[in-house]
Amino acid sequence: MRVRRWYSGRRLGLTSLTIAASGLLALLIGVAFAVLLWAIDDANDSTSARRASRTALVEAGTMEQLVLDLETGQRGFVITKQEQFLQPWNEARKSLPAETRRFTESTTSAGQRRTAAQIARGVRSYLDDYSVPLVEAVRRGDPAASGPAETDEGKRRVDALRAQFDRYTADERTQLAAREDAAGANGHRAVVAAGLGLAASTALVAAFTVLQHRAVVRPVRAAAAAAQRLADGDLATRITPSKVAEIGALGTSFNSMAASLQDSRRRVMQSVEEVHRRTARDLHDGAQQRLVSLMIGLRLAREMLPDEQTTATELLEDSITNAQTAIDELRELARGIYPLTLTVKGLAGAVADLASRCPVPVVVDNACDGRFASAVESNAYFIVAEAVTNAVKHAQASQIDISLELTGDILRIRVADDGVGGVAGAAAGSGLTGLADRVAAFDGTLSIESPPGEGTSILVRIPVTA
Known part of the structure; x- marks a missing residue:
């Protein structure tokens, strides 16, 4: 009787309570949604920054490959004195201005921009001050062009450029890791915001359990089933968006978490494949190129021997065959790691x-x-x-x-x-x-x-x- 008089005196009916609870619930949902939007916007900014870092790394790799093409073509021409070996050198020289522009424009910070400019100047100096004069000297028949001093100078310059590229790449990866950490922190804040919103909403919805069964209980059960599938290893599991804001926030956080796990596994696989690609490239640019140079030298030596020296000729023929076999085996190994x-x-x-x-x-x-x-x-x-x-x-x-x-x-x-x-x-x-x-x-x-x-x-x- 007292309860009835209290309600009668305060004139608070079920509709008023429902409106008050709904208003408070709407306020809570609005705040939580704003926090989620902020977190999503911040995550989008982090994603854009990560994409820019990956672009910078790709352009750095392309720029470094051009330097390797210059050095490889130049070395083949110096050894053989044949113009056909200058093809990669000529192509890299032609592509260098445009690639230099893309490389310097893809930098993501002032420090990286200075390093990229320094690398660009070093590459241009290597081409103009060393590589082009060396090629011209070989064309003139200057014997000093093939001497140890010129060879050591070229190796020193290339090693210095590679060290600069390594430093640039390491700095960019460090920045990329920092951005990924920031994205993880933003995701954590989104999860916390969703959890707080869900807890506050549950306290209000408790009085309307029967009415909210279809809107709340069933989505929660679906989320639990999805979590079990995720725990069993199905990272493609996603929660269907719910009309209830808190449940929808939970689903968004769950889907973001599942997508993050899936992206992490994808990045690991891509990283492994990048290692395979780089290993195959190193085999091709390193040991295989040296074997090719060795075989070219053996063939040149074979052509310089008179036919009367059969013993030496047979020995060189065997060496050429063994070198070709080694090249074929190395190519097969590189193909198994990452096929060209x-x-x-x-x-x-x-x-x-x-x-x-x-x-x-x-x-x-x-x-x-x-x-x-x-x-x-x-x-x-x-x-x-x-x-x-x-x-x-x-x-x-x-x-x-x-x-x-x-x-x-x-x-x-x-x-x-x-x-x-x-x-x-x-x-x-x-x-x-x-x-x-x-x-x-x-x-x-x-x-x-x-x-x-x-x-x-x-x-x-x-x-x-x-």
Whole structure:
């Protein structure tokens, strides 16, 4: 009776309480949403800064490659005195002004801009003060051009430039790491804001549990199920946006967290592939170039010997053969780490080259001759390579079929064999885990059909646009 009189005296009915609670809830939601927008805006700024850092790193790598092309072409010309070896030198010299401009314009800070300008001056000095005069001296037949002093001078200059590039790259990576840390802090603030908003809203919604069951309880259950799938390793799991602001904020935070984990795995894979690419490039630019120079020298020495000196001639012939074998083996090693065909011809060419080297007959049906982003091409190639390797090692197949098809923005890859099948129940360590990780890292899907005795068919779908 007292409660009824209290309500009657205060004239607060259910509608008033609902309006008051809704108003407070709306205020809380508005504040939380503003914080989330601020965090998202800050995260977008951090993303833009990270993108600029990656662009600067790419331009630095391109600039360094031009220096290596200048040095490689110049060295081949000095050794052989043949103009054809100057082709990379001429191309790098032609591309240098435009690349220098892009390199200096891609810097992300005043300090990096000064370092880039210093590198640009060093590269220009190397070309104008050393490389061009050296080439002209060789053309004039100056014997001093091939002397140790000139060689040591060129090595000193290139080593100095490489040290500057390494310092520039290290500084840029340090800035990139700092920006990524800032982005992580912003994400944490977004999660905290969402949690506070959800806690305050729950206190008000408690009085309306029955009415809010469909709007709150069901989305929370869906979030719990998604969290379990995420814990089981499905990083592609996402929560469907909810009409309830707090639940929607929770879903946004969860999706951001899942996307961050997925991006982290993708960055790790891209970093590993970058290491492979750099290792293959170092093999090509280092040991392989030295072997090529050695073989050129041996051939020149062979041509200078009279035919009467059969013993020396046979020894040089054997040395040339061994050098060529070493070059072929080194190329095969570099191809296994990161195939040059993938960079030059793209995914279709690399898969065709892989098929030609497979011990089992392979039929390739290619319906996408275009080029994709380098990360997509390398990921797709190694998916095909791993699937083919598994078929060769375990399937006892007599033929493997590979099909590449671009449907809209989805790249479809199918690798099928006529082997023993039965891999659906295979252990995680059988090689399928690596395939699944590669596919999931790029928001793709993987499906496997492998009835016992009827072969295995692996179908992968990968988005080719961001």
